[in-house]
Amino acid sequence: MKFIIYNLLLLAAFSYCNPNGKSLDSLLTFVDDDGSPKIVYASPTMGEKNLERNVSVSVLFSKSMNINTCVQSFSMTPNTLGFFDLSDLSLKFTPSSLLPYGSYTYTITKNCESKDGIDLKDVFSANFSVGEAVNAGSNPQVTGIFVSAGTVAACNAGTAARVNILSSDYINVCMGSPTINEIEVIFDRPMDQSSVLSAIQITPNISANFVWSSSTSLRIIPDRPLNGNIRYSVSISASASDSLNNRLLSPVFKSFLVGSENLVPTVTSMTITNGTLADCLAGIGTITNILVTSVTNGCLGNPINNPIVIDFDRPMNRSITESSVSISPSLTGTFLWSVGDTRLTFTPDAKFSYGIRYTITITKNAISANEINVSQNVSYSFIAGGAIGDAPVVQSVGVVSQGCSNSFPGTGSATGGNWLLPQCFWDNSLPILGPTSYYFRSGDTGSGLSSCADVNTDNFKIIFSKYMDMNTTLNAIRLRRMSPPSTIVQLSSWVWRDCQATFPFGCRVLELAFAEQEASCNGPVFGNASTSGDFNLLRSDDTPSGFPFYMITVDTSAKDTMGASLQSTFNFTMEAK
Template identity: 85%
Template sequence: MKLVGCNLFLLFFFNVCSPSGKNLDSLLTFVDGDGSPRIVVASPTMGEKNLPRNVSISVLFSVPMNINSCVQSFSIAPNTLGFFDLSDLTLKFTPSSLLAFGSYTYTITKNCESKEGTDLKDVFSANFSVGEAVNAGSNPQITGVFVSAGTVADCNAGIANRVNVLSSDYINVCMGSPTTNEIEVVFDRAMDPSSVISAIQISPNISANFVWPSANHLRIVPDRPLNGNIRYSVTVSAAAADTLGSRLLSPVFKSFLVGSENLVPTATSITIANGTLADCLSGIGTITNILVTSVTNGCLGNPTVNPIVIDFDRPMNRSITESAISISPSLTGTFLWSMADARVTFTPDAKLVYGTRYTLTVNKNAISANEINVSQNISYSFIAGGAIGDAPVVQSIGVVSQGCSNTFPGTGSVTGGNWLMPQCFWDNSLPMLGPTSYYFRSGDDGNGDFNIPDACADVNTDNFKLIFSKYMDTNTTLNAVRLRRMSPPSTIVQLSSWVWRDCQATFPFGCRVLELAFAEQEASCNDSLFGNALTSGDFNLMRSDNAPAGFPFYMITVDTSAKDTMGASLQSNFNFTMEAK
C-alpha cells in the first residue's frame, strides 16, 4: 500500500501528512481476514544496533485500539522508566533518561485489544542495541566465580585447586587456603568497580577487602576464614555494569559448601602421668595420651601433683579456651600456655584422689586465635590410682566366671551386667547402681544328689571376686567378709573355700585379689546334711533360675576389721547387693 505524498517509513513518527487533509488515524485501517488487529510497523526494528541513547520506541497498529490495554501489555527489559505518547492507532514510549549502553528487548502481548475487544493477533517482540558497534547487542557476562577447594591437607598447605563454582556445586571448599579463602569474580570485559561492588552480596555476610588486579577481575579477600560446614551463596545483581554502562542481562546466583573444615581447631593430645606407686613418687610416671589410651593408674602426684597437658593443632585464644575447659570432679589449679599458645598445661593445686575417675571436657566455646570454634564438645577420662592412699578400699568386685581381672586393678561396667561379662561388675571409679543391675547365676541346679559327688561340683558363676587397692592381711580380711540372702525366705550361708591371688613374695607379703566360694544350707546337694562327708560340703548357692519362682537378692559385705599388711583398716564398710538369676 502506498500513501499519496508520503513515505511509509515516516509513519513511525506519527506526524506525517495525510491525503485530502484527513487525520492519519482515519486513513490507516488494516484488518486480517479473522478480524484480529496487528502491528503494522514498529521502531526500532528487530536487531538494530548502534542506536543513540535517547532512542524512543514507536508502534503503529492496524486498527483503532483500546490503547490503555496496550500500555499495560507493553514491557521492556531491562526494566526502564519512561512515559507514553498515545493515539487510537499509535503507541510511543520515551525513556525518562538516556539509556545505558547494551541490549534491550521490548514486548507487546496479545492482551493489547482493539476497541471492539479483539486481542492482538500475535505477541510482538523486538531486540535492539544501544552503544558502540563493538558492544552493540551484548551485555557483560561473568565467566567465573573462583574459590579454593580440596582436602584438609591441601587447604592447609595452600595448594588446593581453584575451582569455578559457576560450573559445578562444590562441597569441599576450604575455610582458608591456608588462612583465608579469596572469592574471585571474573568478567568478560572491563567493569565499573562501584556498580559491581554494590551489586555483590555474599550470604552469610562476610567482611572483606575488594581488590581489582585488572579491569575485569575482582578479588574479594575475607578478613577471617570462612565458617566450616556452612553453605555460602554469592549473588551479583543485574545492576553490575561495564565501563560503558551496559549491565548484566540477569542476576547471577551461585553457592558452595565449606566442607573441608581445615581450620577448625582440635585437641591432638591430652596427656597425664601414670604408672606404679614407685614411679609416680619418683617423678618418672609414664606420660600417656588419654585420647588413644585408657588410663586406670594415673598418678595422684608425679611426685606432688599430676599436671594435665592439652595440645591443640593451632594457636588458641587463651582466656576463652580456659573458660571452655572443665574437669569433673572439680579441681582448682592454674593454667600455663606454651608452644605459641597451642599447648595449655593445667596444674592442680593438690594431689588427685585415688580411685576417682576424672573427666576432662573441652566444650565448643573453645576458640582458636583466628576466631574459629572447635566443632563439638570433647570429653575424655582417666582413673587416678598410681599412688595409692593410706587406707585400703575395695577397688572392684565381680564373679569368677567373668573376665574380671586376677590382678589389681579391676575394671567395672558403667551399666552393670551379668555373670558372663568380660569385666567385673563394678570398680570404685563408677557409681554403684541398684541391685537389679548386677546379677549372677547360683551354682546349684536344684537337682543335685549328695550321693553323686560330681552332681555337687563347684560352679564359678556364684564364686565372688574382691579386688583391694592395697596388699591385704589375708587373715583379718577373710574374716571381715560376709554373704547373706536379703530377700525371704532367709537361708544359712557359710564360706566354703577361698583363693588369694596377686600376692607379693617379699615383706610385708599380703595379697590384693580374693576369690570366695560360698555354700547355702538350703541348696539341693546339702539336703539335711549341710557339709556332709559324701559331698565334702556344697560349694554353690541355692538354685536361682526361677524354679522355684523368685529371684533373690544377696549382699556381700567387707567390714573395717579388714586390714592391709601395714595395719591400715579398710577405709569404710563395703556393701554390694546383687540379684541371683
C-alpha cells in the first residue's frame, strides 16, 4: 500500500496561493469545535468537465483517519473497479482502466471516521465528466438500416426504393438491385469502428465487405445476391460504442424477407418446330413456344432432326444445368450453349417417334452463373407428328368381288347382301346382322388343279379407321370354319391398299386370300409344289342353306402406326354359298 503525504502538498499550495494573506495557522484550523473530521480538499471538484480518461479521485482529511473505514465508505457511480493509495490523512482512488467518456459521481459517507472514533461531519459527494460535455453520459443510436425493396422489375432495373427496416417489416426486399443488395447501417454520431464491426451480425451468415463511407455510415456489401424467400436478421449488440466510448443503450435487432426473387433464373421459352408432315420434311415448320402453346404436331425432324431450344432469363452454369435437364421418353443427343449462356439447344441423335408425347423437365438443381437455383421443377411437353387420339377400329368389311372401296372409308349395306353387292357387307355405322345375311362364294369349284386359280369372291377386304402397322395387323387376323366338319384354313396371300407414302407409312385397306387344306386342288400335303398352293376356300355352291359358316377375326394385337391397339376384338360371321 502506497502512502502519499497530501497535507505537505496542501501546505505548500496554501503557502503559494493565499489571496487573503491569512496566516498559515488559521488555514490549518480544520477541526470543528465538536472534534468532527472534515474533507478539506477533493479532486476532481464538483462539476468539473472534459477531464482525461486517466483521471483519479483524491481526498484530504482534516485529521488522522481510520482509513479502512473511509475505504469502505467510498463509492463511485457508475460502478468502477480500481485501487487505493492511502495515508492517515489522504485517500486516492485510481480506476484500473481508462474511464469511458461520461458522467461520474463519487461519494464518501459519514461512516468514514477518525482514529478517535468520530464520524465524518457530513456526507461528501461530487460529480464530474470525462470527455466533451455534449456527448458525455449519452448513448449512441442506430437511426437506420437500409436495403433495397420493390417489384421484380424495379429490383432488376436498379430502381427499387431504399427502405429503412427499423420503421417497418419489409417482405419485398430485392435479392439484388440489380446484382447485389447492399445493407447500410446509419448511426447518429461518429462510432468506434472496431467495436461496431465486432458487434454486428447478419443471420443467415453472409460473406460481405464492410466499408465505412463516413464515421456514421457502415456499408455491408455482400459478395453474392441474397437468397430468395429467406428472412434475414440484422443484430447489433450493445457493445457497439461511439468514438467517446459510449455504448448503445440496448441491442438492435431487425429482420426483413427477401420476397422479390428477382435473380431466380426462369425459363422464358422452350421451342420446337411443328407443322404438317410436308412442311417438316421441307424444313419450313413453325417454331413454337410450348410454354404458352399446346403442340400436338411437333415435327419428327425438320427435316433431319428437331432441336429443343431452352431460353433462360440470365446466364446459367453450363454443366450443372445440363445435368438438370431430362427428356421422357429418354433421348440421346448433344447440348450447345449460346447467347451468353442463356440459350441451351438440345439436338437429338434421331428423329422423334410419331404420336409420342415427349416431356422436358428442368429440375431446381439448375443454377445460374451467380449460383442461384431455379425455384422449382418445371415440365413441359409436346406430341410428335400428331396425337394418338382414339384407338383404331374396323371400319368396314366385304369381299374383293364387291364394289367395296379400295380406300377409307367403305360403305356397307343395312340389309346385308352377297358377293356381287355394289358396296361392302358392313360398315361401323350399321349394326352387324346375323350370319345368314352375308353371303360369299368359295373359289374352289371341286375340279382339281383347275380350282387352284385365285377367285376373288372368297377374298376378304377389311378397311380400318386409321393407318395400320402392317406386321402386327396381319398377324392379328385369322379365318375359321364355324360349322362342322372342321377344316384347316391358312392365309395364302395379301395386298395392302390406301397406304401413306411418307413416315410413319402404314395402310388402311387389307385384301386377304385364304386356302383350305380340304380344297380339291390340295393333296395330302397342304400347299404342295405341284399346285403352288391354294388361294380358295372349300367348294360351297353345292351346300344346303344355312351352311357352312365362316368367322373372320381381328384381335387387339393389331396396332396403328402410332402404336395404339385395336379398340376391341372384331368378329364377323358369313355364310359360304
